[in-house]
Amino acid sequence: GAGVSQSPRYKVAKRGQDVALRCDPISGHVSLFWYQQALGQGPEFLTYFQNEAQLDKSGLPSDRFFAERPEGSVSTLKIQRTQQEDSAVYLCASSLGTGLNNSPLHFGNGTRLTVT
Amino acid sequence: AQKVTQAQTEISVVEKEDVTLDCVYETRDTTYYLFWYKQPPSGELVFLIRRNSFDEQNEISGRYSWNFQKSTSSFNFTITASQVVDSAVYFCARKNNAGNMLTFGGGTRLMVKP
Numbered sequence: 001g002a003g004v005s006q007s008p009r010y011k012v013a014k015r016g017q018d019v020a021l022r023c024d025p026i027s028g029h030v031s032l033f034w035y036q037q038a039l040g041q042g043p044e045f046l047t048y049f050q051n052e053a054q055l056d057k058s059g060l061p062s063d064r065f066f067a068e069r070p071e072g073s074v075s076t077l078k079i080q081r082t083q084q085e086d087s088a089v090y091l092c093a094s095s096l097g098t099g100l101n102n103s104p105l106h107f108g109n110g111t112r113l114t115v116t
Numbered sequence: 117a118q119k120v121t122q123a124q125t126e127i128s129v130v131e132k133e134d135v136t137l138d139c140v141y142e143t144r145d146t147t148y149y150l151f152w153y154k155q156p157p158s159g160e161l162v163f164l165i166r167r168n169s170f171d172e173q174n175e176i177s178g179r180y181s182w183n184f185q186k187s188t189s190s191f192n193f194t195i196t197a198s199q200v201v202d203s204a205v206y207f208c209a210r211k212n213n214a215g216n217m218l219t220f221g222g223g224t225r226l227m228v229k230p
Contacts (some may be wrong), residue, residue, distance in 0.1 A: 003160075031216065042120075042207050042220030043161070056217065089159065105218070107153075107161035 002026075004108035006092050012114045013082045021077045021111045025094030032075050033105065034067055035091040043091055049075060050098055082115045089113070118142040120210050122221035129198055130229050137193045137224045139208030145169075147213035150184065150191045155205040155223070164206075167191065198228045 005024040013019050025032050031050055035043035036059075045059040051072035060067070064082075069075040079086055089110040097103035121140045129135045141150065152164040165175065167184055175182045179196045195202055205225045209218040 033216070035218075040222075042122075042209075042222050043218075044220070045217040048216050056215070059217070091159075091161065093161070104163045104166060105161075106163070109159045112159075 004092055004094055004106050006090075006108040006111050008111060009109065010112050010114075012116060015083060015115055016081055018078065018080045019082055019113060021079075021090050021092075021113070023075045023077070023092030023094075023108060025073065025075070025092070026096075026106055027073075029094035029096050029106075030072075030098055031095040031103075032069055033093045033095075034075070034077050035093065036061075037089040037091055037110070039088070046077070046090075079113075082113075084115050087113055087115045118144065118210070118219065120208055120219050120221035122206075122208055122224050124224045125222065126225045126227070128227045128229065131200060132197050133228075134194060134196050135198050135226065135228075137195075137206050137208075137226065139191045139193065139221060141189050141191065141208070141210045141221075143189070143210060143212065145212045149211045149213075151209040151211070151218065152182065152191075152193050153207045153209065153220075155207060157204070161207065164193075195226075198226075200228050200230055202226060203228045 007022045034046040037043040047067045048056040049069040064080045066078045089112045091110045093105045093107045095103045148169045150167045153161040181194045183192045205223045207223045208221045
């Protein structure tokens with residue numbers, strides 16, 4: 001596709017529900033990132049994939065958060081037993097290379113998750 | 117944690133004014149990369165510039181210019197002759213040489229009024 005595509009655009013979940021957020025990166029992009037952006041703040045790193053390998057998951061806030069990219073393209077971020085503090089915009093980004101030193105990061109529009 | 121600080125949370129200017137957005141970063145590394153992104157109301161982060169720590173030359177791109185001062189750990193962004201379309205939240209970010217994580221500042225909301 002022309003850009004990074006995320007779905008759904010908006011998601012409302014009741015506390016305790018599980019949610020799955022989808023990211024379609026730019027075709028051929030090796031690297032994929034998930035960021036969490038709370039209201040009025042800058043994005044914070046969650047996890048990084050190089051193809052299908054999850055090389056860094058140091059930013060995942062708890063074991064309720066799980067991400068996968070089984071075929072090295074589409075990625076899903078799953079949040080189990082959602083809590084109100086999970087309410088945020090979840091941004092997906094991809095880049096062509098294996099690092100950001102030479103290829104810029106392209107972001108999607110994000111999924112706004114509201115937990116009630 | 118090595119922070120990125122954008123002290124100005126919100127700036128309001130009138131169209132055609134020049135405006136500078138400040139960014140100060142912390143790092144213990146000699147090699148690192150600095151970025152600016154624009155986030156319009158649509159939510160997508162738009163890449164503006166990437167600089168590495170060895171290149172202290174200031175850069176100009178149209179109405180945009182960037183001033184990298186390693187001695188003060190600052191990477192400020194100036195918009196000349198601002199336009200209403202420049203209204204957005206602007207984020208400064210840093211990446212160390214190793215790893216792929218971007219550390220973002222808290223952002224500066226720029227409002228350009230006609």
